[in-house]
Amino acid sequence: MNTIRLNARRTVLQAIAAASLGAALMPAAYAAEAFPNKPITLVVPFVAGGTTDILARIVGQSLGEELGQPVIIDNRAGAGGNIGGQFAARAPADGYTIFMGTVGTHAINEWLYKKMPFNPTKDFAPLTRVANVPNLLVANPAQPFKNVKELISYAQAHPGQVNFGSSGSGSSIHLSGELFKMMAKVDMVHIPYKGSAPAVTDLLGNQIAIMFDNMPSAIQHVRSGKLRPLAVTTAKRSPELPDVPTIAEAGVPGYEATSWFGLFAPTKTPADVQVKLHAAIIKVLQKPDVIKKIGDQGGEVVTESQAEFGKFIAAENEKWKQVVKTSGATAG
Known part of the structure; x- marks a missing residue:
């Protein structure tokens, strides 16, 4: 009789221990399974x-x-x-x-x-x-240059007078411009903004001359005629703008960003x-x-x-x- 009671008690204790272990493990397993359960x-x-x-x-x-x-x-x-x-x-x-x-x-x-x-x-x-995403070299239509070669000639004739905007110092847009300056041997002034949108706004207002902008934020203005596309920065032309040459094709061989x-x-x-x-x-x-x-x-x-x-x-x-x-x- 005592043996039966002892075995019964052991069984109950084992069941309690197993339940406790399961409860301890459940939150972690449930949390992983439930992810995400909030925004x-x-x-x-x-x-x-x-x-x-x-x-x-x-x-x-x-x-x-x-x-x-x-x-x-x-x-x-x-x-x-x-x-x-x-x-x-x-x-x-x-x-x-x-x-x-x-x-x-x-x-x-x-x-x-x-x-x-x-x-x-x-x-x-x-x-x-x-x-x-390709970067797109765009200019305000009021600027005197209509393609990359004309931009280079104008910048070389007017050192320090062509400014280009970017989404901020060190952004890919900024360094696309720095790479262009270096390879085309031109002196242009970088104007950093806190994001692409305010830079594009000033470009539309002709407060800055050009911009090496990411295509998504510039393409709508190119399609509407508010900005003039000069070239794309990639090695190949963009399917979205097949008539726009690459910078390498347009006069700066080897350029790619x-x-x-x-x-x-x-x-x-x-x-x-x-x-x-x-x-x-x-x-x-x-x-x-x-x-x-x-x-x-x-x-x-x-x-x-x-x-x-x-x-x-x-x-x-x-x-x-x-x-x-x-x-x-x-x-x-």
Whole structure:
């Protein structure tokens, strides 16, 4: 009888222990399974209206539908994307804050700024590239030059009198201009803005002469005739503007500069959450309507693994390191 009671008691204690262990493990398992169970913030390190913002809103809307939770765009502009980058890097690493990084924030800035408020490599986990976007050399129609050769001739005859705007010091737009100055041997003045949109506004008002803008934020003004396209910065012509030559074709052989945009999570974000985010983003980037919307902006959708994106960033980092050093560009 005592043996039966002892065995019964042991069975009850084992059941209680198993239940306790299950309860202890359940929150972590449930949290991973339930992600996301609240809105996700997508930090954009530039002002609304620029290319980074346009792409973030296209992807963010569809990503929210895919994950079943709203994706809220949070524009935190300044310091060439470093303010937004710092904010996202310090956010809780739980998957509810992701970051739309660029060639500037993750391949240029650490060579351009004396002090960085975050480490692009150590503080972020790459999810996937979203798109490659050509930069488009555009001019206000009131300017006296109609093509690249005329621009070079005019700038050489008027050193320091042609100004070009950018979305900020150290942005790909800025360095596209610095690379042009170096290769075309012209003296032009850089005017940095806090984002592409205000720079385009001044370009439309002829407050600045030219701009090496990302195509999505400039193409609508080219199509309306408010801006004059001179050339694209990529090695090949853009399907969206097939009659516009490359800068290399137009008079500066060997010139090439491409902007890219990608999504990141704070580096300590749980691996399973990163995997879920990556899978959802890839699904979004394969949707025909998303491909078309990005294509309409002059962009080319890119999908890749997290490892592939990491290798790409490493190569870009080395490339732009050399451009910054050669051009002597500095910021902050």
